[in-house]
Amino acid sequence: MEAPKITKFASAVSVREYGKDRLEYFYETMLKIRKFEKTVEEKFLGGEIPGFVHLYIGEEAVATGVMSNMSHKDYIESTHRGHGHTIAKGADLNIMMAEIFGKKTGYCKGKGGSMHIASFEIGMLGANGVVGGGYNLAAGAALAQKMQGKKDISAVFFGDGASNRGTFHEAANFASVWKLPLLFVCEMNEYASTTPYRTATSVADIAQRAYGYDMPGVIVEDGNDVLSVHEAAKKLIEYIRAGNGPAFLECKTYRVKGHFVGDPEKYRTREEVQRNIDTRDPLMLFEKKVTEAGIFAHNELTAIQARVDGQIADALKFAKESPEPDASELFKDLYV
Ligand SMILES: Cc1ncc(C[n+]2csc(CCOP(=O)(O)OP(=O)(O)O)c2C)c(N)n1
Numbered sequence: 616m617e618a619p620k621i622t623k624f625a626s627a628v629s630v631r632e633y634g635k636d637r638l639e640y641f642y643e644t645m646l647k648i649r650k651f652e653k654t655v656e657e658k659f660l661g662g663e664i665p666g667f668v669h670l671y672i673g674e675e676a677v678a679t680g681v682m683s684n685m686s687h688k689d690y691i692e693s694t695h696r697g698h699g700h701t702i703a704k705g706a707d708l709n710i711m712m713a714e715i716f717g718k719k720t721g722y723c724k725g726k727g728g729s730m731h732i733a734s735f736e737i738g739m740l741g742a743n744g745v746v747g748g749g750y751n752l753a754a755g756a757a758l759a760q761k762m763q764g765k766k767d768i769s770a771v772f773f774g775d776g777a778s779n780r781g782t783f784h785e786a787a788n789f790a791s792v793w794k795l796p797l798l799f800v801c802e803m804n805e806y807a808s809t810t811p812y813r814t815a816t817s818v819a820d821i822a823q824r825a826y827g828y829d830m831p832g833v834i835v836e837d838g839n840d841v842l843s844v845h846e847a848a849k850k851l852i853e854y855i856r857a858g859n860g861p862a863f864l865e866c867k868t869y870r871v872k873g874h875f876v877g878d879p880e881k882y883r884t885r886e887e888v889q890r891n892i893d894t895r896d897p898l899m900l901f902e903k904k905v906t907e908a909g910i911f912a913h914n915e916l917t918a919i920q921a922r923v924d925g926q927i928a929d930a931l932k933f934a935k936e937s938p939e940p941d942a943s944e945l946f947k948d949l950y951v
């Protein structure tokens with residue numbers, strides 16, 4: 616049997632080869648995530664949002680690039696940092712914002728909140744507050760898809776920290792033996808809470824671990840370039856849909872905000888964060904690419920930004936004006 620390959624991916628597709636609508640979709644999706652997260656941050660700091668919030672700011676290209684190859688029939692398992700995955704999967708911003716505000720009109724009737732958003736209609740099986748908790752749920756979903764003879768796939772998102780959990784081994788081994796239609800997407804954002812990945816991870820590239828499970832592994836060095844992520848994920852998803860079994864995608868990105876809103880961030884310097892913002896911001900990289908190629912003028916990008924601002928303002932209004940769930944509903948929809 617030929618050994619699986621672990622490769623570094625560089626996209627050979629020029630920005631000019633994409634239709635303008637497609638490029639607008641990438642940009643608008645990333646913008647929705649960014650602006651949604653900025654609003655959530657502001658409202659959380661203002662005491663309007665209950666619970667705990669982990670922001671996806673700076674990592675927008677990963678969710679957008681992967682999900683651009685999926686339909687609502689494909690499933691995803693998300694993480695504690697799940698707003699971006701949910702938006703890229705096609706969530707309604709009003710219903711999402713309402714959930715985060717703990718309102719009755721939210722995806723989980725206001726009883727899930729930031730870390731437990733799920734919507735089966737769009738194939739979003741759930742965010743997950745348990746680090747590494749998504750692998751085996753996704754493997755189960757992929758097993759169901761395979762047993763039903765579907766061409767749909769499942770994807771599980773996880774961080775560099777989560778890659779060190781034992782649950783990864785269980786799911787990766789099972790998915791490989793059963794040739795399940797499952798994409799492992801590692802978001803290597805350099806930190807697991809306060810721990811830099813280098814101090815806690817045995818390999819330089821986490822995708823190297825795919826080798827041990829006989830699945831292909833692809834490393835996107837510039838995981839903040841949405842087009843690179845899109846192309847790399849496209850190849851792997853085609854491979855999975857063709858019935859070849861699981862694959863592993865590692866995207867190198869950076870968590871620009873604290874681990875959670877309110878994190879004092881004593882484990883890294885302000886200079887390091889600023890350097891990443893200045894040189895690697897996914898929105899900035901995209902804007903530069905499409906304007907330098909002459910595909911979008913600056914005022915066209917501004918118009919898209921204004922449209923998204925309107926969507927976020929609507930979502931906020933909807934969430935704020937929605938009622939809270941009634942106390943009598945507290946024990947409804949519980950599976951115990
Ligand atoms: C099983 C488990 N252990 C510990 C935690 C506490 N915790 C929450 S997020 C996190 C770090 C996760 O890091 P990573 O997987 O790299 O994801 P990132 O936050 O960087 O997106 C930890 C340790 C938890 N929620 N669940």
Ligand SMILES: [Mg+2]
Nearest residue numbers: 774775806807
């Ligand atoms: Mg991390």
